[in-house]
Amino acid sequence: xxxxxxxxxxxxxxxxxxxxxxxxxxxxxxxxxxxxxxxxxxxxxxxxxxxxxxxxxxxxxxxxxxxxxxxxxxxxxxxxxxxxxxxxxxxxxxxxxxxxxxxxxxxxxxxxxxxxxxxxxxxxxxxxxxxxxxxxxxxxxxxxxxxxxxxxxxxxxxxxxxxxxxxxxxxxxxxxxxxxxxxxxxxxxxxxxxxxxxxxxxxxxxxxxxxxxxxxxxxxxxxxxxxxxxxxxxxxxxxxxxxxxxxxxxxxxxxxxxxxxxxxxxxxxxxxxxxxxxxxxxxxxxxxxxxxxxxxxxxxxxxxxxxxxxxxxxxxxxxxxxxxxxxxxxxxxxxxxxxxxxxxxxxxxxxxxxxxxxxxxxxxxxxxxxxxxxxxxxxxxxxxxxxxxxxxxxxxxxxxxxxxxxxxxxxxxxxxxxxxxxxxxxxxxxxxxxxxxxxxxxxxxxxxxxxxxxxxxxxxxxxxxxxxxxxxxxxxxxxxxxxxxxxxxxxxx
Amino acid sequence: xxxxxxxxxxxxxxxxxxxxxxxxxxxxxxxxxxxxxxxxxxxxxxxxxxxxxxxxxxxxxxxxxxxxxxxxxxxxxxxxxxxxxxxxxxxxxxxxxxxxxxxxxxxxxxxxxxxxxxxxxxxxxxxxxxxxxxxxxxxxxxxxxxxxxxxxxxxxxxxxxxxxxxxxxxxxxxxxxxxxxxxxxxxxxxxxxxxxxxxxxxxxxxxxxxxxxxxxxxxxxxxxxxxxxxxxxxxxxxxxxxxxxx
Ligand code: SF4
Ligand code: FES
Ligand code: NI
Numbered sequence: 001x002x003x004x005x006x007x008x009x010x011x012x013x014x015x016x017x018x019x020x021x022x023x024x025x026x027x028x029x030x031x032x033x034x035x036x037x038x039x040x041x042x043x044x045x046x047x048x049x050x051x052x053x054x055x056x057x058x059x060x061x062x063x064x065x066x067x068x069x070x071x072x073x074x075x076x077x078x079x080x081x082x083x084x085x086x087x088x089x090x091x092x093x094x095x096x097x098x099x100x101x102x103x104x105x106x107x108x109x110x111x112x113x114x115x116x117x118x119x120x121x122x123x124x125x126x127x128x129x130x131x132x133x134x135x136x137x138x139x140x141x142x143x144x145x146x147x148x149x150x151x152x153x154x155x156x157x158x159x160x161x162x163x164x165x166x167x168x169x170x171x172x173x174x175x176x177x178x179x180x181x182x183x184x185x186x187x188x189x190x191x192x193x194x195x196x197x198x199x200x201x202x203x204x205x206x207x208x209x210x211x212x213x214x215x216x217x218x219x220x221x222x223x224x225x226x227x228x229x230x231x232x233x234x235x236x237x238x239x240x241x242x243x244x245x246x247x248x249x250x251x252x253x254x255x256x257x258x259x260x261x262x263x264x265x266x267x268x269x270x271x272x273x274x275x276x277x278x279x280x281x282x283x284x285x286x287x288x289x290x291x292x293x294x295x296x297x298x299x300x301x302x303x304x305x306x307x308x309x310x311x312x313x314x315x316x317x318x319x320x321x322x323x324x325x326x327x328x329x330x331x332x333x334x335x336x337x338x339x340x341x342x343x344x345x346x347x348x349x350x351x352x353x354x355x356x357x358x359x360x361x362x363x364x365x366x367x368x369x370x371x372x373x374x375x376x377x378x379x380x381x382x383x384x385x386x387x388x389x390x391x392x393x394x395x396x397x398x399x400x401x402x403x404x405x406x407x408x409x410x411x412x413x414x415x416x417x418x419x420x421x422x423x424x425x426x427x428x429x430x431x432x433x434x435x436x437x438x439x440x441x442x443x444x445x446x447x448x449x450x451x452x453x454x455x456x457x458x459x460x461x462x463x464x465x466x467x468x469x470x471x472x473x474x475x476x477x478x479x480x481x482x483x484x485x486x487x488x489x490x491x492x493x
Numbered sequence: 494x495x496x497x498x499x500x501x502x503x504x505x506x507x508x509x510x511x512x513x514x515x516x517x518x519x520x521x522x523x524x525x526x527x528x529x530x531x532x533x534x535x536x537x538x539x540x541x542x543x544x545x546x547x548x549x550x551x552x553x554x555x556x557x558x559x560x561x562x563x564x565x566x567x568x569x570x571x572x573x574x575x576x577x578x579x580x581x582x583x584x585x586x587x588x589x590x591x592x593x594x595x596x597x598x599x600x601x602x603x604x605x606x607x608x609x610x611x612x613x614x615x616x617x618x619x620x621x622x623x624x625x626x627x628x629x630x631x632x633x634x635x636x637x638x639x640x641x642x643x644x645x646x647x648x649x650x651x652x653x654x655x656x657x658x659x660x661x662x663x664x665x666x667x668x669x670x671x672x673x674x675x676x677x678x679x680x681x682x683x684x685x686x687x688x689x690x691x692x693x694x695x696x697x698x699x700x701x702x703x704x705x706x707x708x709x710x711x712x713x714x715x716x717x718x719x720x721x722x723x724x725x726x727x728x729x730x731x732x733x734x735x736x737x738x739x
Contacts, residue, residue, distance in 0.1 A: 065597065068597050178709040179712065402637075
């Protein structure tokens with residue numbers, strides 16, 4: 001069922017369409033479509049075009065250096081990698097992280113969630129959502145938002161900046177901070193720093209609420225369209241707290257199938273490989289993880305905001321919990337499997353992050369000096385967090401000399417690999433099949449991918465964005481037509 | 494105070510600096526509070542003249558201040574745009590000859606090479622990176638040796654020989670192949686009697702000799718060069734950092 005369209009039966013007579021790279025996602029990826037004379041879709045794939053072996057790069061390095069080193073893995077998600085690696089190193093030094101340090105790390109993580117979700121929603125996705133997927137391409141970007149909706153654009157910038165300030169004050173620096181160290185933190189939050197952050201938090205919560213309202217309005221204006229765009233059912237995986245609450249920093253792994261039935265629950269993530277395997281496919285550098293119990297065909301799943309909001313039993317902050325209930329009840333639960341519902345779930349999480357920041361800022365533990373601990377040295381460490389884009393796994397082995405000998409990373413975007421491919425295929429069938437291709441139609445494919453907020457930079461360990469190029473080729477591979485979209489969204493032939 | 498003692502003097506950048514016999518230009522400058530950029534010089538040890546950062550113009554000829562004895566009436570120029578641009582090029586070469594990834598390095602903020610680069614307003618490495626393959630040696634229980642960051646200043650060599658009386662380190666090879674070696678049959682630090690309390694464990698100006706498990710414990714903002722320039726720090730009386738024990 002799920003792998004229809006992954007591989008065409010007779011590729012030799014088909015024309016190939018390449019969307020490369022997909023724009024307004026972080027990093028560099030491409031989509032290829034194989035279509036016949038009548039523009040019927042026979043194959044649709046979303047793949048990663050470059051790969052740098054970070055796992056090799058860290059070999060031989062001292063373990064305490066890794067949390068800082070991994071921030072170079074991805075220019076978009078340095079904080080997530082920093083935290084996941086440090087959790088692995090906590091395990092290696094046998095530390096029980098002091099309560100205050102745990103809270104400071106959570107504060108940093110919430111800053112990251114806030115800034116990342118704000119960036120994605122306001123900069124990368126709002127142009128599609130507010131103007132339409134096939135609106136004039138010159139308008140469909142952040143500049144278009146600034147012109148048409150200046151207030152929304154300003155709030156987006158404000159939310160993002162606030163998140164970055166939280167990161168700066170907890171990590172010591174705007175980027176590549178060193179606040180988090182194995183066993184805890186090297187600094188607390190001073191009263192001045194706290195007061196500085198407290199000043200704006202009410203505004204940040206209000207803007208986050210407004211963002212949830214905005215996506216709700218957009219979504220419910222055309223509920224059928226939003227529910228059915230790139231629709232399919234799947235399993236979901238995420239961390240949950242011991243009591244089932246949403247917890248983005250720590251917890252056990254929970255997976256539920258497409259009917260909401262539990263596959264596994266409260267799994268100790270340090271044994272993740274007993275539950276998840278990764279498959280390699282010849283046509284993509286990105287691996288395809290699957291839940292072992294369900295096998296290669298049925299075992300794929302989604303991670304990220306939609307998975308987390310669906311999987312948790314409740315959200316432990318008041319406003320976000322109320323929004324979660326509204327979301328779950330919407331259309332009798334019809335949004336819970338929808339590709340575009342990722343945006344909605346993401347904004348609920350952003351609100352949760354803002355509320356959590358407020359709660360943490362009022363906690364006197366943040367001024368504690370009891371910040372590090374250590375215990376008995378282990379040779380293996382696993383750290384897992386719920387990064388903005390989904391479950392992030394860092395796994396290391398060290399030798400007796402304390403050097404990294406093996407590293408395995410499963411990033412959020414890799415967990416979502418099959419799911420993004422599935423979304424591409426659904427959209428290709430729904431909107432492109434039998435049609436004369438236009439830029440607007442091809443953008444539908446990108447909209448589906450963008451819903452996941454993939455970080456191809458993480459997945460490929462290659463940083464940077466490039467313009468989009470769409471090529472139509474005939475069966476013999478000859479170029480029929482080429483369309484180039486510059487990074488500013490302008491198209492030329 | 495009367496001018497009773499006939500003291501000898503040199504001029505550095507137009508300022509009269511007195512010296513006593515046997516002092517180098519660097520010694521006299523340091524004593525008088527005049528900063529001349531330097532990396533391989535540390536007043537505790539015999540000068541070596543390796544890094545050439547201390548080049549000054551003496552009566553019109555370029556010399557290394559750390560090795561050149563001061564002599565009556567020398568006219569020394571140090572703080573000139575030409576010399577600073579030579580110094581910047583030297584630092585840039587040090588960067589490309591090794592593998593220095595400042596944002597990830599635990600010595601960042603405490604590193605003299607990095608501080609010298611800031612002081613000399615270096616904005617980019619300018620030259621092509623060599624990306625040389627360099628060894629790391631983690632065999633010692635308390636010390637991590639990362640030759641990616643070694644600038645061959647020989648301070649550890651001198652400290653181990655002159656202060657610790659151990660001779661743990663040496664220099665081998667020539668030209669671009671010059672490298673630091675560990676004096677053990679195996680070549681491994683773990684097979685020497687090197688100790689974390691040795692002076693040689695404290696003198697590395699970069700992050701090549703590191704005390705294990707201490708990385709990043711000092712928050713950004715409290716590191717040596719976070720608020721002070723290298724010119725200020727190196728003019729302070731020598732301060733010995735005692736290693737932390739777990
Ligand atoms: S290890 Fe450090 S102290 Fe020794 S020569 Fe290299 S840079 Fe100088
Ligand atoms: S300080 Fe004089 S040559 Fe290095
Ligand atoms: Ni990333």
